[in-house]
Amino acid sequence: MEQEWYTRLEKYFPEHELKHPEHMQELFAEHVAYRREQTSEYLIIYAEFDDFIFIDYLLVNPKTRGSGIGSKLIDSFKNRGKTLLAEVEPADDNDKDAKKRLRFYEKNGFRKAENIVYTRETDDGQPFSMHIYYWSPSPTSETQILENMEVVCEQIHNFHAKRHYGRIPADPEDVLHWKSEQ
Structure with missing residues (x-):
């Protein structure tokens, strides 16, 4: 039962x-910002910092998807008055779930950071790109979003990463760029 939450992630x-x-598990145990909330209806894993929240994984039970549970959850995070960040894979004609995730964030008022390019590598060195989506209770710049994502890379993605992956998977200088820098 302890790893049930991870099995749910793997399926989606x-x-x-x-x-x-x-x-x-180490992030949950050792990093004060990294948290998991789960019910039979949803699973959300996030990191809450002083001025923003990074949504690492959000999963609504397939049986209750479309009933508004995910939007209610996002609204509860919006009520904390902090910028919300999420990494979302680009739309793919071969992956209907990727399109649904994009629509979900857009429907909930998130905007795509149009000027930030975010490219990581798989364990076997293959590049993959993600979009950065954000919602903020007040006007914010993509410069601030980039700075927040640097914190996410350094403190969450790279937390004890050499122990688990034998490398640093998300060095901000390597994975985050302005569009004009490419």
Whole structure:
């Protein structure tokens, strides 16, 4: 039962987007910002910092998807008055869930950071890109979003990463760029 939450993630998210379960267990145990909330209806894993919240994984039970549970959950996070960030894979004609995730965030008022390019590598070195989506209770710049994502990379994705992956998977200088820098 302890690893049931990870099995739920594995069934829904692409493998290259998942952290190793041991990595996540250490984050839960040792990083004060990293948290997990779960019910039979949803599972959300996030990191709450002083001025923003990074939504690492959000999963609504397939049986209750479309009933508004995910939007209510996002609204509860919006009520905390902090910027919300999420990494969302680009739409893919071969992956209907990727399109649904994009529509979900857009429907809930998130905007795509149009000027930030975010490219990581799988464990076997294959590049993959993600979009950064954000919602903020007040006007914010993409510069601030980029700075927040640097914190996410350094403190969450790279937390004890060498132990789990043998490398740093998300060095901000390597994975985050302005569109004009490419």
